[in-house]
Amino acid sequence: MELTDTEIIKKVLAGEQVMFAQLVQRYQQYVFTLVLRFTDNREDAEEISQDVFVKAYRSLADFRGDAKFSTWLYTIVRTSCITFLRKKRLNISSLDNERTNLQVENKESGFTANTIEQKSKHAMVNAAIRMLSPDDTQILTLFYKAEQTLDEIGRVMGLDPNTIKVKLHRARNRLKVKMEKHFSYAVRELYES
Amino acid sequence: MQNAPELYTFNANRMNTEVSMEDRLWDYIDGLSSPAEKSTVEALMTANVEWQGKYKELLNVHQLMTGTDLDAPSMRFTRNVMDEIARYQVAPATKTYINKKIIRGISGFFLCVIAGLLVYVFGQVKWSSSGSSSLKLPSVDLGPLDKFDTGKFFTSLPVTLFMLIAVVLGLVLLDMYLQQKKKEQVS
Numbered sequence: 212m213e214l215t216d217t218e219i220i221k222k223v224l225a226g227e228q229v230m231f232a233q234l235v236q237r238y239q240q241y242v243f244t245l246v247l248r249f250t251d252n253r254e255d256a257e258e259i260s261q262d263v264f265v266k267a268y269r270s271l272a273d274f275r276g277d278a279k280f281s282t283w284l285y286t287i288v289r290t291s292c293i294t295f296l297r298k299k300r301l302n303i304s305s306l307d308n309e310r311t312n313l314q315v316e317n318k319e320s321g322f323t324a325n326t327i328e329q330k331s332k333h334a335m336v337n338a339a340i341r342m343l344s345p346d347d348t349q350i351l352t353l354f355y356k357a358e359q360t361l362d363e364i365g366r367v368m369g370l371d372p373n374t375i376k377v378k379l380h381r382a383r384n385r386l387k388v389k390m391e392k393h394f395s396y397a398v399r400e401l402y403e404s
Numbered sequence: 405m406q407n408a409p410e411l412y413t414f415n416a417n418r419m420n421t422e423v424s425m426e427d428r429l430w431d432y433i434d435g436l437s438s439p440a441e442k443s444t445v446e447a448l449m450t451a452n453v454e455w456q457g458k459y460k461e462l463l464n465v466h467q468l469m470t471g472t473d474l475d476a477p478s479m480r481f482t483r484n485v486m487d488e489i490a491r492y493q494v495a496p497a498t499k500t501y502i503n504k505k506i507i508r509g510i511s512g513f514f515l516c517v518i519a520g521l522l523v524y525v526f527g528q529v530k531w532s533s534s535g536s537s538s539l540k541l542p543s544v545d546l547g548p549l550d551k552f553d554t555g556k557f558f559t560s561l562p563v564t565l566f567m568l569i570a571v572v573l574g575l576v577l578l579d580m581y582l583q584q585k586k587k588e589q590v591s
Contacts, residue, residue: 224494231489235482240474247475257477264485265492272497336468355469361436380430387465 216280223271231271235264238281241357242288248348249292251341263291282363285353289367296345339389347382354379429459433466511577517570 214222214233222230242263247256266287274283340348346368353359353367361372361379368375431437432445448455 235485240476243477244475265488268489269495271494333472336472
């Protein structure tokens with residue numbers, strides 16, 4: 212029978228360091244996906260993800276269990292990514308920030324309708340998500356991929372759940388607009404199916 | 405033909421309706437609607453083609469989002485993490501190395517300073533009134549303490565600054581305490 216996160220944590224705290232590998236295997240893809248949405252570079256994402264797990268291990272005794280382990284872990288992901296971006300002097304303070312929009316616009320220029328239309332629907336969605344700002348992609352990833360509730364996302368991002376709800380609606384709308392703008396052919400096909 | 409303000413109002417109303425429709429449909433899709441709202445949305449979708457079309461459109465986005473794959477790190481990722489953490493130990497919980505006695509001692513010190521300051525300030529107030537009241541406040545004979553000139557200590561700049569800092573720190577401490585209480589209540 213598969214051990215729960217709490218059971219694994221208890222074992223690790225009792226000195227069974229090897230058990231931590233199970234948590235790494237369980238959450239590495241979620242963590243890596245989230246980090247990749249921030250960095251857009253696999254090498255950096257891998258380095259940050261590794262750092263996230265090391266930090267989580269070192270402060271495991273601080274995990275009180277009043278939230279899910281994944282929620283606690285994603286909080287570390289967010290702070291690590293923000294630190295990384297600060298070091299790189301990227302401005303991620305606001306979604307409506309002019310510079311962020313500029314970065315997003317620059318990202319868009321790399322895609323042409325023809326090349327993307329040949330790709331699968333999932334690749335299309337992933338490409339559209341990458342065009343969004345870090346906050347938008349994080350909310351969408353946490354909600355759809357990491358199966359976090361609005362309350363949990365609120366904890367991770369340090370915001371009120373109602374604010375998260377509004378931000379989620381906006382992020383989805385922006386995603387829809389991006390898909391319609393850049394992958395119009397595939398989207399039309401999708402709506403007609 | 406519609407004039408500009410009418411056209412603007414018409415477009416604004418239409419946009420608001422569309423936003424409200426989308427929000428309600430997203431809540432319905434996410435399972436966040438109340439049972440009453442759920443049946444209202446379902447009735448609207450059955451009766452209204454526009455709602456039906458929008459629902460289908462949003463549901464497609466939702467299904468695409470839930471169907472996307474996660475990105476995977478390199479095959480050696482777990483091994484790398486385990487190699488890295490082998491050099492470390494789990495740090496003791498923050499709570500265990502923050503000694504509450506020290507925090508209480510510091511708090512007590514500042515509270516005493518604040519209390520002393522308040523006593524001094526109130527001691528400086530002249531309670532006697534120039535009015536016609538014949539009420540006399542009782543006076544306490546402090547003996548040799550009455551001859552003690554507090555003025556020469558409390559009028560100097562460093563003492564005043566120290567008092568001010570103590571008051572500010574005391575307020576910060578009180579704010580931290582109240583915030584902690586609030587957080588505990590929320591959680």
